[in-house]
Amino acid sequence: MNSKIIRYLFGKVLIILGMLLLLPCLTALIYREQEGYMYLMVAVVTVLLGLLFSLKKPEDTVFYFKDGCFITALSWVIMSAIGAVPFVLTGEIPFYVDALFETVSGFTTTGASILSNVEALSHCSLLWRSFTHWIGGMGVLVFLLAIVPMNGGSHMNLMRAESPGPSVGKLVPKAGETAKILYVIYMGLTVLEFIFLVCGKMPVFDAICTSFGTAGTGGFGIKCDSMLSYSPYIQWVVTVFMLLFGVNFNAYFLVLFGQIKKALSMEEVKTYFAVIVGAVAIITFDVVKICGNFKDAIRHTSFTVASIITTTGFGTIDFNKWSVTSRLLLVSLMFIGACAGSTGGGIKVSRFIILFKTVKKELLSYMHPKSIKKIKMDDRPVEHEVVRSTDVYFITFVIIFVVSLFAISIDGKDLVTSFTAVAATINNIGPGLELVGPTENYAFFSPFSKIVLMIDMLAGRLELFPLVLLFYPVMWRDLLFSTIREKRKKKKID
């Protein structure tokens, strides 16, 4: 492994994080809040650390997929660790594990909170919470790719490690340019939502935080009742934008270049919307009974379905009170998740398409044992490698899920709570059912359970394997040895 480039890139990540921490400082300046100093302090220290790490640019800038995964996973862990510090320093979340939980939940765009009264937070902390969603949505290493010119063909290894979906493609030949285009689309949509929200008479601060939360499909609200108290117009705007951020960004790229037809014919996008329409139809039928009128029912249902399938986690209604069928449907949506290449979490629609097609292929092979059928998506053959890794992904997901469930079961909460707590974190949604329902929070879990859930959140956001690699001893041994070898070489030269 190339430990030097890992150190270098890691330094760059810290610098970026430090810069991003200046945004809450700015907020504090506007609202004249003392908490801002804490953010400023952390920002300065982070930037200095980053400069220290990235002072010397290594000559050998080639790194491989494993290095990419390693640096990605490690960056996310350290970013969360640093991002949590201001919460503790300001005294708003006194316990570090809680603060870490909040930050991991932010960066991974989960939106699961341990706070029972968010409104008590200072403006800068509220903004930082929502801003972590925005950073985590597209990913900080993709951002790094967009702004730091790098040579060699190694860029894809970073993008592959951080981007969601079974197979990551480029939009344009250069990875750096691809990253730029992604961020431009991301920023554009965020600004668009902000404008729509402000038009709906939402206060500017609320609109900024909500836009950040929606863009990253995060779901941290700045009100205790999440989105309930806002006007129906605002709720509809948020619904639409949640859905938009759950669409594969390749579709927007195609739209930008005038290939709307091609964008609309993307199999994943079509399936995504079909699932949404289906779910809304079924649940509305159920919710009408509770709400009393169709207009409210469809608004709340659309909002909730959008919020769950895109793994955002905003709420306008307590779906804990819905019928079993509706709740079960919501839990299913949690697992399906958004499209690959979006900012959403979950297992991803395209993986399910591939899985279903594999099952169909298997059935065919029972009928005609010698038949040969290639799985296709968007009229293109899906490589065996992608099918295989999708299968393995699914199995790994189930394993991690079950292990986590056992781990938090030690707390002795009921099965629905435990199950949905894991489901809501590993799929990066936020609210689950029963004790972790939309009006509740995660504060009651033991620190151990919280750590397990944090790992789940990171695993879910980073598509399992980069994070699992961190727990793979061979990886560390490799890194250690390469560092030692470098040192020895240096000694020899001296």
Next chain:
Amino acid sequence: MFGKKKSEGFKIIIVGCGKVGTTLVSQLTREGHDITIIDKDQSIVNDVTGTYDVMGVAGNGASFTVLQDAGISDADLLIAVTDSDELNLLCCTLAKQFGNLSAIARVRTPDYSKETNYLRQKLGLAMIINPELEAALEASAILALPNALEVNSFAHGQATLVKFRLPEDNDLVGRTIASIGSSLKSNITFCAIERKGEVYIPSGAFTLEADDVISYVSNRRNASNFLTEIGYKSNKVKDAMIIGGGKGAYYLAEQLISMGIKVKIIETDKARCEELSLLLPKAIIINGDGIDQELLKAEGIQSAESFIPLTGIDEVNVLLTLHAKNVSDAKVITKINKINYNEVLDKLDLGSVIYPKFITSEAIVAYVRARQNSGKSSNIETLYHMFDSRIEAIEFKVDAASAVTGVPLKDLKRKDDVLVAFINRKGRIIIPKGTDSIEKGDTVMIVTKNTGFTDIQDILA
């Protein structure tokens, strides 16, 4: 760190990712171009996109949809280097239908090689490249002048650029360029002279000194005649033994025969031998296994003046070269197609080594560079860098009559350090004298210390 580097690269599509394709990807990405590759083999596409910062499309490069997926509509250049000549030509012809882009095709079959110019004009291609032929030209240039420091061929082998060191006892020492020019029979142009680390473009009054590194341009035949004339031992070989009878061997044999060198080809395949004997009536074709030491001995490897193994297998070529070095004093040339162990090969003392894939990719890269230097509407055919890029040699196409055309060179007011090295008139190389003039339709090579020339008119003061 937030500095943004504007990308000014071209959008290039490369069809076929074999040896040449991959070499091109590696060189062109380094120069900052946006590259999309097309290959029918998905796993190759994966490999290349995993190693280089390029986009990949799996499919047939001659298919409309595949080309569209690769973004042909706004591409600047398409390079087709698949195994098949026909596919390459088809790719380029199709691609040209999309609009304003240049296309380069690799065409190797001897059937087409005679019609290169016709094909290029009729199909509107920027370049047709034949690595086997280029490699053969380079090899023959080396065999013609084994003692020169460097030999390069230009204008599809018609012109040769030779670099040699002037010995102390030579007649030329102390004489001016002008006086040499009038006394020589062979027509050559002195292009550049390197003396104590400085490079000069010589004028008529320039005096040569011992130990100068002189490079000159001439047509192929005169390149060696000149050296003989000035009494510099060129040691041109008289015979050549070629192992393997592939396309490369055919091209090389054809060149060597035209240079008056006797050629012997050893080839295992009987049918191919018969073919070759029809194609090359002057060559001796031996049907047998070139790896067989006894056969080599029987065919006189010990006394051969040059030995060129051209089998399809690099390892065998290297081995044969080493064997030849061992048993004879022959000048050996090794052709390496694929293997990539330069450091090891350097240590082996193989003599001259030729890499067809680099010849091809360098020619293409030079073309791209020329286009890039000069914007999109340029008359530059090719651009070479000499003496560590301190001197540029540029081939200009003269499409229209202008202030430069029709005027005797001695009356043209040129910038300093600009030299007209040769004029290529319909495939004939003219080494220009003061009375010659550039005409419409010519291709002219200019040697200069200036940079950024985009048109032949730029040479005017």
